Amino acid sequence: MAVNTHTLTIPSSTSFLEEVREFVTSHATQAKFAEGVVEQMKMAVDEACTNVIEHSYEGNADQVIDITITTMPDKLVVVIRDKGLKFDRAAYQEPDLLQYAKSKKTGGFGVHIMRKLMDSVEYRNTGGFNECCMIKFKS
Amino acid sequence: MSNFSVGFRSSGHIQILDLKGELDAHTASELEAAIQKCQANNQVHIIINGASLMYISSAGLGVFMAYIEDIRELGGDIKIAALQPKVYNVFDLLGFPMLFDIIDLEADAIGKFDPSNA
Numbered sequence A: 001m002a003v004n005t006h007t008l009t010i011p012s013s014t015s016f017l018e019e020v021r022e023f024v025t026s027h028a029t030q031a032k033f034a035e036g037v038v039e040q041m042k043m044a045v046d047e048a049c050t051n052v053i054e055h056s057y058e059g060n061a062d063q064v065i066d067i068t069i070t071t072m073p074d075k076l077v078v079v080i081r082d083k084g085l086k087f088d089r090a091a092y093q094e095p096d097l098l099q100y101a102k103s104k105k106t107g108g109f110g111v112h113i114m115r116k117l118m119d120s121v122e123y124r125n126t127g128g129f130n131e132c133c134m135i136k137f138k139s
Numbered sequence B: 001m002s003n004f005s006v007g008f009r010s011s012g013h014i015q016i017l018d019l020k021g022e023l024d025a026h027t028a029s030e031l032e033a034a035i036q037k038c039q040a041n042n043q044v045h046i047i048i049n050g051a052s053l054m055y056i057s058s059a060g061l062g063v064f065m066a067y068i069e070d071i072r073e074l075g076g077d078i079k080i081a082a083l084q085p086k087v088y089n090v091f092d093l094l095g096f097p098m099l100f101d102i103i104d105l106e107a108d109a110i111g112k113f114d115p116s117n118a
Helices: A014-030 A035-056 A097-103 A110-117 B028-040 B058-073 B085-093 B106-113
Strands: A004-011 A064-071 A075-082 A120-126 A129-137 B004-011 B014-023 B045-056 B077-081 B101-103
Touching (some): A004 A014, A014 A035, A014 A064, A035 A075, A035 A129, A035 B058, A110 A129, B004 B028, B028 B058, B045 B085, B058 B077, B077 B106
Parallel strands (some): B014 B045, B045 B077
Antiparallel strands (some): A004 A064, A064 A075, A075 A129, B004 B014
């Protein structure tokens, strides 16, 4: 099976998340990932894009996000690229569910979900872009 | 265009919200508005019926998190029923069964609010 790469560029608005999920589902299904695994990848990419929209671009909808999916025989690699604020790794803490409910906080679960659903989640900054690179292996 | 909607039904004093479609960061505000409407009408016995809910992201889960304490302080609860297995898996992934009453059948959720009618 060859290596296939597909890119989707969306405006930085939550109204395009549905399109992102369809993009992931389509290519992950074509690459013959199991249905349950496709669901996991779809959600992880949704969470990554939501974080870019809400935190990196701070809700500014006139920016763009590039989502690149590369399928290989044994894995799928997805890179989400933006030009907004850097992801602050030092400020990130694993959420505690009970504390969250008590404090009535509503967010902060995205990265936690991405890490639970994918085999690898890495952030990097290259050439003025922020990149979130996630990998899911087939087995 | 949103492919998410909330339907309102009631069973006695219990307000049932039928969620349909996909709940993400774009559509979560619709669920929030629905729960706020329940609160404004002093309806604090709420059942979320997820039979037609096809997807939920952390933004949707966050809405439940934001209101559960308020609703319980008012003597009510948000019980979640009839979730599709793939949606339940997301609730489970984050440990929601520890915090929320998640029930297979809507009738059983009604019975938990109204033990005398169960």
